[in-house]
Amino acid sequence: MHVVITGASRGIGKELTRQLRDEGHEVSATSRDHSADTQLDVTDPGQQARFAARLKGQPVDLLVCNAGVYLDKNMAMGDYSAEVWSKTLATNVMGVFLTVQTLLPNLHLSETPKIAILSSQMGSHARSPGGSYAYRASKAAVTSIGRNLATDLKLDGIAVGIYHPGWVRTDMGGQEGEISVLESASGLIREFEDLSVETTGCFHDWDGRIMPY
Numbered sequence: 001m002h003v004v005i006t007g008a009s010r011g012i013g014k015e016l017t018r019q020l021r022d023e024g025h026e027v028s029a030t031s032r033d034h035s036a037d038t039q040l041d042v043t044d045p046g047q048q049a050r051f052a053a054r055l056k057g058q059p060v061d062l063l064v065c066n067a068g069v070y071l072d073k074n075m076a077m078g079d080y081s082a083e084v085w086s087k088t089l090a091t092n093v094m095g096v097f098l099t100v101q102t103l104l105p106n107l108h109l110s111e112t113p114k115i116a117i118l119s120s121q122m123g124s125h126a127r128s129p130g131g132s133y134a135y136r137a138s139k140a141a142v143t144s145i146g147r148n149l150a151t152d153l154k155l156d157g158i159a160v161g162i163y164h165p166g167w168v169r170t171d172m173g174g175q176e177g178e179i180s181v182l183e184s185a186s187g188l189i190r191e192f193e194d195l196s197v198e199t200t201g202c203f204h205d206w207d208g209r210i211m212p213y
Contacts, residue, residue, distance in 0.1 A: 001025045002110075004060050006042055006099055007067030009035040011170035012118070015185040016064060023189075028055065032067070042067045042095030048102045059109035062192060064116045065096045072134045085134050092138035097145055113158045114195050116188070117146040119203070121164045126212035143203060143213065150201035161195040162203040163188055164211050179206070 003020055007013040009031035017029045030040035041047050069091045071084050096117060107113040121127060123139025143162050150160035165188060167178045187206035203211045
């Protein structure tokens, strides 16, 4: 299986890369800097085009859209700027769509193509504890994108799953997180394996629980 993972320089993306490679899969790992196999700023159309050219003709069996930012963690309402909003939405929302758009030809070359979008329960409309406005809005938006992609791509046989990785002990999640990176990645991989056209559009936790939209 050929897997493409964005945001693979650290945290969940790095651990997913390690575990999938240990299982014998081919993984094309990308990051905004040069710390993964390929440099890919998901917000940069030029880099997206170069990445597409590099993978031209290669099937992609699983695309994991993991790249994301959390710029407004613990930010006071008065400290928000247009830049915080634009960078958050560009990476967490537009970046996901551009990556899917870029790799659709490769996904069509696979016999069982899948797209996994890492979202968060923080974007759930059922949970509104306040704060983290840009991050929550971006995750609500990318969940919506995933659901609509699932509808549009089902006829092409491409399954789309949306996942909450849990509250993970990473740089983004903080050391107060409930689970380790290893646990989250292991659970997510099981979820990716279970994803099919029959379950497309699902929004699941890392351990398989159905998440509220």
